[in-house]
Amino acid sequence: xxxxxxxxxxxxxxxxxxxxxxxxxxxxxxxxxxxxxxxxxxxxxxxxxxxxxxxxxxxxxxxxxxxxxxxxxxxxxxxxxxxxxxxxxxxxxxxxxxxxxxxxxxxxxxxxxxxxxxxxxxxxxxxxxxxxxxxxxxxxxxxxxxxxxxxxxxxxxxxxxxxxxxxxxxxxxxxxxxxxxxxxxxxxxxxxxxxxxxxxxxxxxxxxxxxxxxxxxxxxxxxxxxxxxxxxxxxxxxxxxxxxxxxxxxxxxxxxxxxxxxxxxxxxxxxxxxxxxxxxxxxxxxxxxxxxxxxxxxxxxxxxxxxxxxxxxxxxxxxxxx
Amino acid sequence: xxxxxxxxxxxxxxxxxxxxxxxxxxxxxxxxxxxxxxxxxxxxxxxxxxxxxxxxxxxxxxxxxxxxxxxxxxxxxxxxxxxxxxxxxxxxxxxxxxxxxxxxxxxxxxxxxxxxxxxxxxxxxxxxxxxxxxxxxxxxxxxxxxxxxxxxxxxxxxxxxxxxxxxxxxxxxxxxxxxxxxxxxxxxxxxxxxxxxxxxxxxxxxxxxxxxxxxxxxxxxxxxxxxxxxxxxxxxxxxxxxxxxxxxxxxxxxxxxxxxxxxxxxxxxxxxxxxxxxxxxxxxxxxxxxxxxxxxxxxxxxxxxxxxxxxxxxx
Numbered sequence: 361x362x363x364x365x366x367x368x369x370x371x372x373x374x375x376x377x378x379x380x381x382x383x384x385x386x387x388x389x390x391x392x393x394x395x396x397x398x399x400x401x402x403x404x405x406x407x408x409x410x411x412x413x414x415x416x417x418x419x420x421x422x423x424x425x426x427x428x429x430x431x432x433x434x435x436x437x438x439x440x441x442x443x444x445x446x447x448x449x450x451x452x453x454x455x456x457x458x459x460x461x462x463x464x465x466x467x468x469x470x471x472x473x474x475x476x477x478x479x480x481x482x483x484x485x486x487x488x489x490x491x492x493x494x495x496x497x498x499x500x501x502x503x504x505x506x507x508x509x510x511x512x513x514x515x516x517x518x519x520x521x522x523x524x525x526x527x528x529x530x531x532x533x534x535x536x537x538x539x540x541x542x543x544x545x546x547x548x549x550x551x552x553x554x555x556x557x558x559x560x561x562x563x564x565x566x567x568x569x570x571x572x573x574x575x576x577x578x579x580x581x582x583x584x585x586x587x588x589x590x591x592x593x594x595x596x597x598x599x600x601x602x603x604x605x606x607x608x609x610x611x612x613x614x615x616x617x618x619x620x621x622x623x624x625x626x627x628x629x630x631x632x633x634x635x636x637x638x639x640x641x642x643x644x645x646x647x648x649x650x651x652x653x654x655x656x657x658x659x660x661x662x663x664x665x666x667x668x669x670x671x672x673x674x675x676x677x678x679x680x681x682x
Numbered sequence: 683x684x685x686x687x688x689x690x691x692x693x694x695x696x697x698x699x700x701x702x703x704x705x706x707x708x709x710x711x712x713x714x715x716x717x718x719x720x721x722x723x724x725x726x727x728x729x730x731x732x733x734x735x736x737x738x739x740x741x742x743x744x745x746x747x748x749x750x751x752x753x754x755x756x757x758x759x760x761x762x763x764x765x766x767x768x769x770x771x772x773x774x775x776x777x778x779x780x781x782x783x784x785x786x787x788x789x790x791x792x793x794x795x796x797x798x799x800x801x802x803x804x805x806x807x808x809x810x811x812x813x814x815x816x817x818x819x820x821x822x823x824x825x826x827x828x829x830x831x832x833x834x835x836x837x838x839x840x841x842x843x844x845x846x847x848x849x850x851x852x853x854x855x856x857x858x859x860x861x862x863x864x865x866x867x868x869x870x871x872x873x874x875x876x877x878x879x880x881x882x883x884x885x886x887x888x889x890x891x892x893x894x895x896x897x898x899x900x901x902x903x904x905x906x907x908x909x910x911x912x913x914x915x916x917x918x919x920x921x922x923x924x925x926x927x928x929x930x931x932x933x934x935x936x937x938x939x940x941x942x943x944x945x946x947x948x949x950x951x952x953x954x955x956x957x958x959x960x961x962x963x964x965x966x967x968x969x970x971x972x973x974x975x976x977x978x979x980x981x982x983x984x985x986x987x988x989x990x991x992x993x994x995x996x997x
Contacts, residue, residue, distance in 0.1 A: 425814070438970055522925075525974045532750075
């Protein structure tokens with residue numbers, strides 16, 4: 361059932377983000393619409409009312425979406441009583457950098473350390489995930505036997521297994537391997553978790569890459585592995601970018617896996633587990649809560665603003681193919 | 683340069699192999715494939731496939747998570763899960779969250795998508811505004827709203843400004859349940875909206891032109907052109923949201939921590955609590971296996987139920 365959307369959705373995602381010259385089509389649409397119905401005046405009035413209703417609704421929606429974010433930002437710079445008394449405003453009299461400074465230097469949540477460790481995890485999971493997935497996706501995309509189909513089905517089945525179901529036995533296996541509460545153990549699990557989506561998207565993409573390239577590489581004397589890494593992999597840039605975006609978001613935001621696999625005893629905190637340790641029990645002290653939350657989401661929001669187009673396009677591609 | 687030198691002997695070798703295709707030659711031909719596929723398969727087996735079967739095994743044991751020893755209990759964990767009122771309550775609350783969450787996320791997502799599907803700067807800005815919470819970890823979304831909805835929080839302070847007494851958003855059972863569902867909808871519908879938008883954009887403009895010539899209103903066009911043509915996207919959205927909401931955990935942990943009085947504990951909240959706080963991973967595994975089966979049945983069920991409305995379009 362998902363196959364019907366696969367071909368159309370991704371280019372459509374690009375369309376909706378880039379807003380190309382669709383205006384032409386729209387104008388044609390308006391002209392046609394008016395011509396079979398002569399009393400154009402009434403038509404315009406109803407569409408004007410419609411437009412007003414639409415934008416009032418959307419405006420209200422936008423306020424609901426943005427006000428929490430705005431309040432979180434300004435509350436990071438205010439003392440407790442100002443947050444409670446006057447939540448929507450910030451004045452020079454109450455403005456202070458004290459609490460943000462406290463949050464940065466907090467012993468409960470080492471922000472800089474958490475950024476570093478989470479970024480390291482994001483980088484390593486991306487690296488290993490792509491290094492493992494790309495060759496196997498190539499083998500699957502080029503193979504014609506039932507073994508190759510079986511291999512694809514094996515990985516795709518991972519899309520339907522909820523992570524929480526495997527977490528408990530994974531703890532067992534990691535304990536068996538002596539990797540529980542260690543960074544390699546966590547990276548191993550997170551990397552495996554990225555394989556299904558990554559292989560699925562890579563294999564779908566590689567099917568569109570002509571076999572001529574493989575044959576040309578073989579004629580030049582390259583073995584299959586060499587041909588893949590030096591000829592095919594460089595062509596995979598767009599789909600690799602999508603995967604990097606998808607995997608980065610999921611690793612950065614993951615809370616349960618680092619909390620369980622790394623565990624408090626390891627002393628290793630990601631942004632999410634660090635926030636939980638810092639804010640979890642002290643949720644009424646807003647001078648701790650808001651600056652900490654602001655610090656936690658700033659990298660994600662900056663990443664979103666910079667990568668907006670790729671993020672939304674990548675999520676559409678990833679989700680509909682899943 | 684080195685490449686061209688190796689060409690001749692390699693070509694020679696393959697012709698010799700073709701003449702006598704012994705077992706060795708067959709394996710040599712498969713070797714690159716095995717080297718390329720092997721590592722991924724090993725990692726995936728170790729961290730996904732074997733654990734899934736191990737979950738069934740562990741669900742029949744009293745494994746505590748610390749040692750590698752355990753005893754087999756038979757079906758005791760499963761009986762416990764079905765008899766335990768806490769688990770049953772958590773299952774009911776999870777079902778409520780999944781049901782209303784799926785309807786609201788997709789209803790609001792589809793409505794906003796239909797409103798802002800046109801071109802233009804304003805529509806693009808709206809897409810970003812509605813979508814951005816999806817990028818933030820749901821744990822942090824939970825903390826943000828927990829601060830907003832607290833008894834002395836921003837929302838109550840704003841309500842006080844217009845003369846409404848404080849509402850128990852997180853401390854009353856019904857309010858807390860509604861708060862969780864609405865927080866999920868707030869942070870998640872943007873994702874559904876993006877998928878719906880992609881679907882709407884893929885509908886050919888000619889269909890709308892034809893409908894306009896026939897005198898169809900905008901609502902009729904949406905009802906009779908857009909909706910049937912995006913039926914596959916609707917299915918994907920419904921299944922993804924439903925399956926995702928059966929696993930809700932982070933938001934609940936941060937927003938209410940399961941309270942008041944355990945009324946907002948979800949199934950995954952129970953699983954992780956029983957497994958790691960109470961060191962009873964066998965019981966946790968049994969509940970996980972039940973969740974896996976329910977998820978699979980509901981996911982397949984919705985997919986098959988939607989097949990009818992997708993077929994209609996194909997005809």
